[in-house]
Amino acid sequence: MTLRTIDDQIADHPFFAGLGSDFLHFIAGCGRNRYVEGGEYLAHEGDDANAFFLIRIGKISIETNVPGRGPVVLETFGAGDIAGWSWICPPYKWAFDVVAREAASFIEINGLCLRGKCEADPVLGYAVLKRFAGMMSERLRDTRLRLLDLYGNDRKRS
Amino acid sequence: MVTIAKEVNFSQAEVPLKGTVVGAGDGHRYLPRAYIVSARKREAADTVTLTLKPKDSITDACPLPEPGQFNMLYVFAVGEIPVSVCGVESDGAFRHTIRRVGAVSAALCDSKVGSTVGVRGAYGVGWPVARMKQRSLIILAGGLGLAPLRMLILQVVRSRVDFADITICIGARTPSDVPFLREIRSWQRLKCDAGLFDVRLIVDRADRDWRGEVGVVTALLPRSLTAPELSLAMICGPEVMMRHAASGLVRLGLSRSDIYLSLERNMKCAFGQCGHCQFNRYFVCRDGPIFSFEKVASLLNVKDL
Structure with a gap:
């Protein structure tokens, strides 16, 4: 059995599809494999955001605590998804909790490390930022669709 | 409302008909037949499923619908609305899932066993069943959009080997709003050797007790397709969702002619005569409610159409 390196795993992840091997190697240098059990927190709202997660197996959720209601699940992500962009923009604080819904394996990329590499190499920085901008754009579109509350019974008259 | 039947020409040439006629001739389709509510099941706070059996005999019943077709349901002294058929029982009874929206749907929701x-139908063009064989199917339902797809899904489950991969994506508002939840769970448990059979459910919002996925239903679409030219997609739900889903499928490589949507407009006569459901050059009741995205893509962005 061949041991797959983090370079290989990142190259296979849909988020980084098409990125050159040099860049993948740079990014992999900031990554480590992690495994967590269901219920474990990957990040807490308000803490320093120094990482993002490339999910390989399992399911994680973005949550927030609503007084009187308890934790509310805002969105769930599974294999092939990515979670975490607070590491890119000041003030570099997690906006929400990140929780494993079930046992999950993922690659954790150190945001401080990658930010440093992106600052030093703007071509790498632009390539990384383009991918995050695309992902943010998709999430914003999805969030707007949910804001419409399309399944709500807004035509109800009686 | 049903008196409009006196004003129209019932010739086959003018009104293309589909479905198997169980009872008398085709004039039959334009008169409500008496049906008894034989069962009533609450699906959600504002949604019920009614089982309707012919009152007199099966020979006095409406034609059996194809998946995606609809019937006109008439509550005496209240009015008539179109409702898609979500199932046909072995004894010929129809199942209709109805959400309380206006006076007629409220009366139907409140009807007692x-x-x-009154029932007349079946009307409209259904899902493209003849084009589905040997193809990979992507079925996407949002909210009560699952009802017009349920018959199709049951047919697919029964004839699983006739198709390649099957992906069913279902979205709902909250866990308590998921229609046919027990049935969805049974589909999720189905095992099949003949290719992928993936049934995924997602809700817009949930608390932690919900162990499933949370997000918008279009997020369940596959990230890529190995053979988009062999895939066929069927979508039903709010029109905004269908527009985004269809565009997402086009980005995945599906041809517009291989994507089908179920449109909803204000239907009255149900056979293309009154004009209430006119949608540019189409009448949704007669030319739809199922349309290929190729036919309607440019019309979906026209405001007030």
Whole structure:
């Protein structure tokens, strides 16, 4: 059995599809494999955001605590998804909790490390930022669709 | 409302008909037949499923619908609305899932077991069943959009080997709003050797007790397709969702002619004569409600159409 390196795993992840091997190697240098059990927190709202997660197996959720209601699940992500962009923009604080819904394996990329590499190499920085901008754009579109509350019974008259 | 039947020409040439006629001739389709509410099941706070059996005999019943077709349901002294058929029982009874929206749907939702309603149909063009064989199917339902797809899904489950991969994506508002939840769970448990059979459910919002996925239903679409030219997609739900889903499928490589949507407009006569459901050059009741995205893509962005 061949041991797959983090370079290989990142190259296979849909988020980084098409990125050159040099860049993948740079990014992999900031990554480590992690495994967590269901219920474990990957990040807490308000803490320093120094990482993002490339999910390989399992399911994680973005949550927030609503007084009187308890934790509310805002969105769930599974294999092939990515979670975490607070590491890119000041003030570099997690906006929400990140929780494993079930046992999950993922690659954790150190945001401080990658930010440093992106600052030093703007071509790498632009390539990384383009991918995050695309992902943010998709999430914003999805969030707007949910804001419409399309399944709500807004035509109800009686 | 049903008196409009006196004003129209019932010739086959003018009104293309589909479905198997169980009872008398085709004039039959334009008169409500008496049906008894034989069962009533609450699906959600504002949604019920009614089982309707012919009151007199099966020979006095409406034609059996194809998946995606609809019937006109008439509550006496209240009015008539179009409702898609979500199932046909072995004894010929129809299942209709109805959400309380206006006066007629509210009356239907409140109807008691044993009460009588009028039924005429089946109307419209259904899902492209003839094009589905040997192809990979992507079925996407949002909210009560699952009802017009349920018959199709049951047919696919029964004839699983006739198709390649099957992906069913279902979205709902909250866990308590998921229609046919028990049935969805049974589909999720189905095992099949003949290719992928993936049934995924997502809700817009949930608390932690919900162990499933949370997000918008279009997020369940596959990230890529190995053979988009062999895939066929069927979508039903709010029109905004269908527009985004269809565009997402086009980005995945599906041809517009291989994506089908179920449109909803204000239908009255149900056979293309009154004009209430006119949608540019189409009448949704007669030319739809199922349309290929190729036919309607440019019309979906026209405001007030």
